Amino acid sequence: MFELGEDKPKEECGVLGIYAPTQEVARLTYYGLYALQHRGQESAGIAVSDGLSINVHKGMGLVSEVFSDSVVDCLKGKMSIGHVRYSPTGSGLPANAQPLVVHYQKGMMALAHNGSITNALELREELGKNGAVFQTTIDSEVIINLITRYRKKSLEDSLVKTMRDLRGAYALVILAEDKVIGLRDPHGVRPLCIGRMREGYCLASESCVLDITGAEFVRDVAPGEIVVIDEEGLHSYRGYSKLERRSCAFEYIHIARPDSTIDQLSVSESRRRMGVELAREYPLDVDLVIAVPDSGTASALGYATTLGIPFGDGIIKNRYIHRTFIRPTQEMREVDVRLKLNANASVLKDKRIVMVDDSIIQGTTSSKLVAMVRNAGAKEVHFLISSPPVAYPCFYGIDTVKPEKLIANQLDIEGIQEFVGADSLHYISKEGLLRALGTDCVCLACFDGVYPIPI
Known part of the structure; x- marks a missing residue:
């Protein structure tokens, strides 16, 4: 699909x-x-x-x-x-x-x-x-x-x-x-x-x-x-x-650099508070919290600190892969994710893991990451997302994909969990996101389909 x-x-x-x-x-x-x-x-x-x-x-x-x-x-x-x-x-x-x-x-x-x-x-x-x-x-x-x-x-x-x-x-x-x-x-x-x-x-x-x-x-x-x-x-x-x-909520979730401040809101602090809200909404019994680097890191730290769970570098990012990299052939597409991100088996082995990322768009990379963490020896993999489900395309300058390619537009959370292969899957609520941002003056159209400007 x-x-x-x-x-x-x-x-x-x-x-x-x-x-x-x-x-x-x-x-x-x-x-x-x-x-x-x-x-x-x-x-x-x-x-x-x-x-x-x-x-x-x-x-x-x-x-x-x-x-x-x-x-x-x-x-x-x-x-x-x-x-x-x-x-x-x-x-x-x-x-x-x-x-x-x-x-x-x-x-x-x-x-x-x-x-x-x-x-x-x-x-x-x-x-x-x-x-x-x-x-x-x-x-x-x-x-x-x-x-x-x-x-x-x-x-x-x-x-x-x-x-x-x-x-x-x-x-x-x-x-x-x-x-x-x-x-x-x-x-x-x-x-x-x-x-x-x-x-x-x-x-x-x-x-x-x-x-x-x-x-x-x-x-x-x-x-x-x-x-x-x-x-x-x-x-x-x-x-x-x-x-x-109506500032773009995705600037705080994913797009902006953590050391930026937009409309008087710190990006890094907003992301940390998203992790705090995830901890309040889904306090899971696990051994270790890891992040999908880099945009999931601040939320993962907020989650781990709030619940007193150790944080570890379970996924390592190759920082030398960029836009000009020649992608693998069709036969080698499985290699694509591992070239950018790789599991740290010494950290993950025999652990019950919470993995935090900022969003899921199509679900394909997420499924590869869950499988990668399992193959590295994790006993359980619980996937937490610091944004609500992205179910609608953006028309305001962020290039998402057509609605039929957005996994949250096609499947419910249980279906997405099955697709990515996690033991459980939890998204921050829209209310939790707004609490983390400390304002409701943001555009949430990609989550709720309510577009503030005619399209």
Whole structure:
């Protein structure tokens, strides 16, 4: 029923903007993209402005593959934006790499986008009827076409008008010849924060970037807000009436780096509290708690500490397998999981195990991991998940799979337990997740099918 595939939603994208006229902005952006690499591994790019024109370098691959020292040294300027991207199926093309750069009547502009525009096809058709020509297949180009179409007076005014047309989730950084702009969708689904530098500012998808660039965290960009950074400093505009915030819950569960803070919530602390809630809901009698590294680790530690059960490194991750790795042939697909994760038999032998992971998407990798832990000598394997069942696809910038490929859309928990081969399977409740996050201002659409933005 289910094909072999990743048991995780694909990462989305990461965006970064820097205004620092006295510093090497391209190199700072290059370092910042390393800190965002977990958000996208298919393409990377940097656009730089010297105040008169915009220069861009981008390509397919990891940051380390797209940029060299000599390339970074050639990107001279006072301000910059950067992007790392994971592309949905069918759009992993060089032309779709960002930032997108355009020449238009008012000058030049570059744009980098994290998220997904749910009415992009409708807008693309309308723009096409009015003579717009598209060079890519991505919704980000729809955004940049709207901005240029509305650019009669100020760029800020055209952004306000553009936001009124867009539906969906987005965090944008925009580079004009003389300014850097950041904006966030009215529900604040996708993250974007502000950092203050020695002379200037930084905008980033995650606060972990700020330490790399030497910036001090100021605040998150508010839902519906437009932030403009130029030679006079930082200015804020209300681009859209603020709606009820709906930060993506999966940022805290899986996507974001543990050392980030999003909308005043610590990612690592949120994950630890998910483990605490799992312990309250399912206090199992076992010998050892292990994690599926890395995103299950904080929750596993929270579970183990709450119940006073030892925590061990039962599964070891190979940290040198990445996007460019050539996957095994069809005949060797069983090797695929073991190349990335391997059971530590000396820790697992003759133990009753709780194994904690953050999510199950298709179930295939989970079943391999349960079998791996059993084969390493575990007497029992109880599988705990720090998110509710993912039963609905995401339309807001995280690439999950079609509903029929989501195992929780097809099977009940008992059926999933049988599929993965665990002695028991327990998901955190939706209420437990909200308690762990300490807020109900989050998007839970992939769990309950209630989409806050029309799709």
